[in-house]
Structures are given as C-alpha cells and as structure tokens.
Amino acid sequence: MLWSGWGDPAKARELPPQIRELLHDLLGVREPAAPAASFESVRLAPVALSPAHLAALADVVGHEQVQTSRAARIRHTRGKSTPDLLRMRAGDGSAAPDAVLLPGSHDEVAALLRLCAAERIAVVPFGGGTSVVGGLAASRSGFAGVVALDLARLDRLVSVDTESMVVTAEPGLRAPEAERLLERHGLTLGHFPQSYEYATLGGFAAARSSGQASAGYGRFDDMVVGLTVATPSGDLDLGRAPKSAAGPDLRQLLLGSEGVFGVITALRLRVRRVPGRRVYEGWRFGSFREGTVALRTLAQEGPLPTVLRLSDETETMIGLARPDDIGGGSSGCLVIAGYEGPADGPADGPTDRQEAGSPAMSSPATSVEGRRAGAGAVLARMGGMPLGTEPGKAWEHGRFSAPYLRDSLLAAGATVETIETAGFWSALPRLYDAVRLALLGALESPLVMCHISHVYETGASLYFTVVTAQKGDPVAQWERAKEAVNAAIVAAGGTISHHHGVGRDHREAYAAELGPVGVDILRAVKARLDPSGILNPGILVP
Ligand SMILES: Cc1cc2nc3c(=O)[nH]c(=O)nc-3n(C[C@H](O)[C@H](O)[C@H](O)COP(=O)(O)OP(=O)(O)OC[C@H]3O[C@@H](n4cnc5c(N)ncnc54)[C@H](O)[C@@H]3O)c2cc1C
Numbered sequence: 001m002l003w004s005g006w007g008d009p010a011k012a013r014e015l016p017p018q019i020r021e022l023l024h025d026l027l028g029v030r031e032p033a034a035p036a037a038s039f040e041s042v043r044l045a046p047v048a049l050s051p052a053h054l055a056a057l058a059d060v061v062g063h064e065q066v067q068t069s070r071a072a073r074i075r076h077t078r079g080k081s082t083p084d085l086l087r088m089r090a091g092d093g094s095a096a097p098d099a100v101l102l103p104g105s106h107d108e109v110a111a112l113l114r115l116c117a118a119e120r121i122a123v124v125p126f127g128g129g130t131s132v133v134g135g136l137a138a139s140r141s142g143f144a145g146v147v148a149l150d151l152a153r154l155d156r157l158v159s160v161d162t163e164s165m166v167v168t169a170e171p172g173l174r175a176p177e178a179e180r181l182l183e184r185h186g187l188t189l190g191h192f193p194q195s196y197e198y199a200t201l202g203g204f205a206a207a208r209s210s211g212q213a214s215a216g217y218g219r220f221d222d223m224v225v226g227l228t229v230a231t232p233s234g235d236l237d238l239g240r241a242p243k244s245a246a247g248p249d250l251r252q253l254l255l256g257s258e259g260v261f262g263v264i265t266a267l268r269l270r271v272r273r274v275p276g277r278r279v280y281e282g283w284r285f286g287s288f289r290e291g292t293v294a295l296r297t298l299a300q301e302g303p304l305p306t307v308l309r310l311s312d313e314t315e316t317m318i319g320l321a322r323p324d325d326i327g328g329g330s331s332g333c334l335v336i337a338g339y340e341g342p343a344d345g346p347a348d349g350p351t352d353r354q355e356a357g358s359p360a361m362s363s364p365a366t367s368v369e370g371r372r373a374g375a376g377a378v379l380a381r382m383g384g385m386p387l388g389t390e391p392g393k394a395w396e397h398g399r400f401s402a403p404y405l406r407d408s409l410l411a412a413g414a415t416v417e418t419i420e421t422a423g424f425w426s427a428l429p430r431l432y433d434a435v436r437l438a439l440l441g442a443l444e445s446p447l448v449m450c451h452i453s454h455v456y457e458t459g460a461s462l463y464f465t466v467v468t469a470q471k472g473d474p475v476a477q478w479e480r481a482k483e484a485v486n487a488a489i490v491a492a493g494g495t496i497s498h499h500h501g502v503g504r505d506h507r508e509a510y511a512a513e514l515g516p517v518g519v520d521i522l523r524a525v526k527a528r529l530d531p532s533g534i535l536n537p538g539i540l541v542p
Contacts, residue, residue, distance in 0.1 A: 001075075003075050003077075004036055004085060005085060005406075006403045006406060006407060007197060007198070008197070011404050012407065012408070013404040013407075013408055015408045015412055018326075019326060022318075022447075023469075026447065027414060027445060027467060027469045028444070028445065029412060029413045030413070030469075032411060032412055033089070033412070033413045033474070036088075036089040036411070037088075037089060037090060037091030042070075042074050042088070042091045043091055043094070044070060045094065045096070047068050047098045047099065047145070048144065048145040049068075049098045049121065049145035053119060053121065053145065054066055054068065054099060056119070057112065060103075060111045061101055061103050061108050061112065065101060065103065066099055066100075067101075067102070068098065068099045068100075072100040073093070073097060074093055074096060075129075076096070076097050076100050076136075077095050077137075078134075079131030079136045080129065080131065080195075081132040081133065081134065081417070081505070082406070082410070082415060082416065082478060083134075085406070085407070086415075086475050089410065095137040097124060097146045097147050097148040098146055099145070099147045100126075100147070100150050101147050101150065102150050102153050103154070104154070105154070106228065106235075106265040106266065109151075109154075113232045113262075113263065113534070116147065116534050117232040117530075117531075119144055120142070120143050120144050121143060121144050122143040122145070122534050122535075122536075122537050123146075123147055123149050123259075123536070124136055124137075124138045124146060124536055125151065125263045125264075125535070125536065126148045126150045127151055127172065127203030129198070130195040131501070131503055132418070132503075133207075133497070133500050133505045134505040134539070135502075135503035135540075136503075137504060137538075138536055139537045139538030143537070150172075151170075151200065151263075152172045154172040154202075155172040155174075155177065156170045157178070158170065160185050160187070165187075165272070166225055166270060166271070167182065167187070167268070168226075168268050169201050169266070169267050170202075171202025171203075171263075171264045171265060171267060173201045174198060175189075175193075175198075175199055176197060178201055182271060182274075186273055187273065187274060188273070188274045189217070189269060189271055190218075190306075191213075191220050192211040192212045193209050193210065193211045193212065194212070194402065194403060195403075197400055201267055202264045202267070205227065205255055205264055206256070206258050207499075208501060209499055210453075210454050212307055213306050213307050213340065215305055215455055216305065216338075216340055217272060217306070219499070221255045222270075223270045224239070224255060224269060224270075225242065225270055226238060226251070226268030227268070228265050229254055229261070229263065229264050231263075231529040231530060232529065232534060232535070233528065233529050233530070233531065236262065238251045253525065256502075258503065258539055258540045259536045260526060260539055260541055261526065261529045261535065262530070263535075273342065277339075277341060278368075278396075279339045280336060280393060280395060280396050281336075281372070281387070281388060281389045281391070282335065282337075282386075282388065282389075282390065282391025282395075283335040283337060283379050283384040283385065284332040284335070285382075285384050286333070286383065287313070287332075287333060288313060290382065290383050291310040291333045291335055291384070292310065292460075293382060294310075294382035294383070294384055295308060295452055296460075297378055297382055298375055298379070298455070299455040299457055299460070302375075303370075303371040303375050303378075304455075305371065305375050306338050306340040306341075308337055308452075308455055309321070309335070309336050310333060310334070310335045310451055310452040311333055311449070311451040312449065313332070313333055314447065314448065315329075315449035315451055317329045317330070317331065318447070320451075320465060321334050321336055321394075322391065322394040322395060322398060323395075323398030323399070323401045323402040323405070324394065324397055324398035324401060326402075326405065332385075336395045337372075337375060337392070338396070339368045341367065342367075342368075413469065414469060415466075415467070415468050415469075415474050415477065415478055416465065416467045417465075417478060418465050419463075419464040420462065420463045420464070420498050421494040421496065421498055422454070422459060422461035422498035423460075423493060423494040425459050427492070427493050428462065430492050430493070431462060431489070431494040433492075434489065434491065434492035435464055435492075436448050438481075438484040438488035439485060442480055442483075442485070444468065444469065444471065445468075445469075447467040447468070448466050449464065450463065450464045450465075454498065461499070482505065486506065486508070486509040487509075489509065495513060496513055497510075501540075507538075507539070507541075510542070522541050522542070523542075
C-alpha cells in the first residue's frame with residue numbers, strides 16, 4: 001500500500017486525456033499540485049514513549065513486535081480519506097503513533113490494554129488502515145504516548161461450520177485472503193467494498209461496512225453473528241444463537257464502535273456458497289427520479305438483484321460506473337444490476353431482511369436467470385431500457401480501480417472526495433438536493449456526481465463523488481465543504497454515515513443525530529468499558 005496514496009503502486013493510473021481536458025475546461029484546474037513529499041522528508045515528532053514504557057510493552061508481545069522505526073510509524077499514520085492523503089503528501093506526520101504493536105493473540109491484546117490503561121498510553125486499533133472518516137488519528141492530549149495496535153498477526157480462519165454456515169475468523173484477515181481461505185470450503189462472505197484489496201474483517205465490523213453486493217449478501221453487520229472483544233475492563237463474548245430475545249443485543253453496541261469500546265479479536269460470520277454463476281448487466285433510465293422509483297419497486301416487491309446501483313445524470317455522463325473507461329459516459333441514468341447464485345437452482349439465499357415470505361423471496365424467480373428475467377420485467381415496466389451485459393462487464397472489471405485515479409487527480413491539482421448518507425425513500429429527493437446544494441455552495445464550480453449504492457425496502461443510500469480545483473490550502477478548502485455537507489445531511493433528515501462510519505470527521509454530526517440522552521449513553525458505556533479513556537480518544541464519542 002502506498003504510504004501517501006491508495007493501493008498497489010504497480011496499479012497506479014494515469015489520467016485519461018479526456019479527464020485532463022475536463023479538469024481544465026470544466027473545473028478550471030490550471031496548475032498541478034506541489035509534488036508529494038518524499039518518504040524521507042516526512043516530519044515526525046520524536047518517540048514520546050519512555051524506554052521503560054517500550055520495554056514493558058515488549059515484555060507482553062516480544063521486542064520484534066514493538067516497532068518504532070520511521071517506516072512503521074509513517075505507515076500507521078492516519079487513514080485514506082482525501083484530507084489524510086493531502087496531509088501525507090505535504091509531509092505532515094504529526095498524527096504518527098509513537099510505536100506500532102503487533103499482538104499475536106487475544107490474550108496479548110487484553111494484556112496490552114491493561115498495561116496501556118495503567119500507564120495512560122492511547123491505543124489506536126489498526127486493521128487495514130483504510131478509514132476515510134479520521135478513525136485512526138487519536139488525540140494525544142493527556143496521554144504518555146500513542147500506539148497503533150496493528151491486528152495483522154491475528155489473521156487466521158479459525159473454524160468452519162458448514163452445517164450452520166458460520167465461520168470463526170480473526171480480525172486482521174484482509175478481505176481477499178479471507179475469501180481465498182473460504183473458497184477452499186466452497187464458501188464466500190460476499191462482502192466486496194471498494195476498499196476490498198486492503199481492508200480487514202475487524203475493520204469491516206468496527207466501521208459497519210457495506211459492500212457492492214449488499215442487495216444480495218447484506219451489509220457486513222448483517223453477517224456478524226458473534227464477536228469476541230477485549231476491553232480494558234475485561235472480555236466480552238457476544239452472540240450464541242442466530243436470533244435471541246434475551247434483552248438488548250450488545251453486539252449492536254460493538255458493531256460500528258470503531259475501537260473506542262474494545263478491540264475485536266474474533267468474529268463469527270454467516271457465510272454463503274460461492275456462486276456458480278454471475279451475470280452483471282446495464283439498464284438506462286431517462287432520469288434519476290425514474291430510476292429511483294424503479295429501484296424502490298425492486299427493493300420492495302422483488303426480485304432483488306445481488307448488485308444494484310443507479311448513477312445520476314452527471315455520473316452517467318462522466319462514466320464513473322465504468323472506472324476503466326472514465327470520460328466515455330452516456331446520457332440518461334445508468335443502472336448496474338448483477339445476479340449471483342448457483343449455476344442452476346435457487347439463487348443466493350435470503351439476506352437477513354429477506355426472510356422467507358418477504359416480497360423479494362416470494363417471487364417465483366429463484367434461479368439467476370429467473371431473477372434476472374423477473375427484475376428485468378420490473379425495470380422495463382418502470383421505463384428502463386436494457387443495455388445488455390457490456391456495461392455490467394465494464395463495471396465488474398473496474399470495480400476496485402476507481403480509487404487509483406484519486407492519486408493522479410490530487411497530483412494534477414484537483415481534489416476528489418466521496419460523501420455518503422442514507423434516508424427513507426420519501427426523504428431521498430430532498431437529501432439528494434441538500435447535499436448537492438451544500439457542495440455547490442461551498443466549492444467553486446465543483447463536479448458533483450451521485451449514485452444510489454445500497455437499497456432496502458424502506459430506503460437507500462446516496463454516494464456522492466465530488467471533484468473540484470484545489471484553491472489555497474486544499475485541506476482547509478475541503479473541510480469547509482465537509483462542514484456544510486454534514487450540516488445539510490443532518491437538516492435534511494439523513495444519517496451522517498451509511499457505511500463509512502463516524503471517526504473524527506462525523507463526530508459532531510453523529511452527536512446531533514443521537515441527541516443528548518444518546519450521547520450520555522455512549523459516554524456511560526465508554527466509562528464502563530474504558531475508564532481511563534485510552535481507546536481511540538477523540539474518535540466517535542462526542
Ligand atoms: C478507496 C476506499 C474505498 C472504500 N470503499 C468502501 C466501501 O465500498 N464500503 C465501505 O463500507 N467502506 C469503504 N471504505 C471505507 C473503509 O474501507 C471501511 O471503513 C473499512 O471497514 C475499514 O476497514 P479497515 O480494516 O481498513 O479498518 P481501519 O481503517 O484500520 O479501521 C477503521 C476503524 O475501526 C477501528 N478498528 C479496526 N480494527 C479494529 C478491531 N479489530 N477492533 C476494534 N476496532 C477496530 C479503527 O481504530 C478505526 O477507527 C473505503 C475506503 C477507501 C480508502
């Protein structure tokens with residue numbers, strides 16, 4: 001992973017000429033950004049932890065698992081939001097941890113938390129480091145130092161129960177490796193976010209991630225049936241049955257808790273059979289409104305595809321749903337519908353919300369082709385025009401490649417960032433307008449694109465991509481826009497995050513969403529589980 005950018009350097013992408021023209025003509029990008037700092041020139045403060053602290057930490061995990069090198073510290077600085085990358089490109093290593101710890105077991109994690117609590121050392125749980133909400137930059141104030149607790153060594157698939165279709169896995173498993181290990185058993189999680197190449201299972205649970213195939217496989221939090229968590233106050237082992245009426249479900253308190261209550265050290269996850277057949281296709285609608293009604297109808301009446309997304313007019317025109325061919329867009333609004341399931345026979349099983357008897361499952365169309373025909377009939381009835389499988393193949397081919405363009409855009413002098421939210425169907429048009437207006441008001445002639453990325457019976461999520469010319473300090477420029485968007489989302493009744501999480505960037509808006517009693521509950525839980533406040537200070541809890 002690039003330390004100041006995204007992904008595998010070998011997959012770095014040049015800007016296509018049509019995008020360069022667009023930046024120049026439409027957005028007024030005239031000057032390339034200042035060149036990115038070299039690794040050697042990143043400014044780091046001296047290690048704040050004393051030799052005695054480092055020795056005590058090494059007593060728990062071993063010397064080689066306590067790393068204080070420049071390389072280790074820089075590679076654990078911040079996450080991968082655009083402001084994170086802009087700061088790293090500027091050589092700003094001020095958020096670097098003093099040390100990186102690599103525990104090898106639950107017991108080592110628990111012992112480290114006890115030691116750090118006693119010595120007032122702040123702890124940042126670190127999975128794949130792909131947070132885009134400032135979830136990895138802890139506050140130092142009042143602490144002897146900050147350590148990144150990298151879970152990379154906790155990377156085993158521990159057990160597979162094919163009768164219950166439940167596996168137990170460790171949190172540091174990266175998604176591709178998890179899929180590789182599961183595939184040996186003919187299984188899949190079906191969780192494919194755009195950060196798939198680097199993010200970990202623990203990070204997915206801690207940030208309530210949602211993948212591109214969520215219509216068929218559910219969100220990651222739908223997949224978690226059990227969690228083991230180490231906290232400074234002791235261990236939690238949650239989830240012993242598929243559903244339970246035994247009081248409030250404490251798993252829900254840990255899902256999305258972004259490391260502020262404890263460290264997830266094992267996950268029990270619902271899995272599915274690897275699909276034998278996958279078909280992705282495109283449809284065109286005349287307007288975003290029309291397409292939205294069609295997606296709502298599919299979400300409420302079925303049959304539901306496995307992948308379902310609708311680009312608005314601007315995103316379709318730019319061609320963002322075809323990441324390997326951006327700039328080659330078309331008119332109208334593009335729908336990508338994907339169907340996954342056994343080569344023949346029943347489709348991918350019901351998601352949690354699609355219990356037998358729900359509209360989506362009561363459809364007679366249960367095979368991939370049957371569901372495709374059934375959903376196609378709905379899309380056609382709602383005014384959609386079939387485009388065949390070519391747009392679906394283009395989307396599938398480039399589904400993880402769009403983030404690689406961001407580095408080239410930043411270098412060219414444009415800021416590109418994403419914003420996501422969700423709301424009920426009836427509130428969606430207002431939410432869409434509110435976010436667009438906030439961005440158009442806060443930035444000078446930005447390009448604002450949007451797609452519906454995840455659908456539910458009651459509503460959907462909106463995912464915006466914004467591109468604007470860098471003016472002055474690009475971090476400050478983006479922070480002003482972000483503040484305006486956060487306020488607009490709250491005022492329009494949307495949630496501040498559908499799947500990126502809260503981190504530092506959404507903390508105040510999350511507090512507004514929760515209200516004062518909700519905030520007090522969060523603080524009370526934090527005080528019980530982490531009385532010295534060492535876990536991810538400054539993140540999530542207002
Ligand atoms: C290019 C790009 C594309 C993205 N696309 C998507 C997408 O399609 N869908 C989506 O949902 N998200 C997406 N994200 C956001 C991000 O990938 C997710 O939030 C993901 O869940 C983070 O996983 P991670 O392993 O990288 O966690 P990290 O970034 O390392 O950590 C995330 C948060 O969880 C905490 N944490 C990590 N591991 C643990 C643990 N074991 N126990 C307790 N706390 C822990 C961290 O302290 C931090 O606060 C994208 C990000 C990028 C950069």
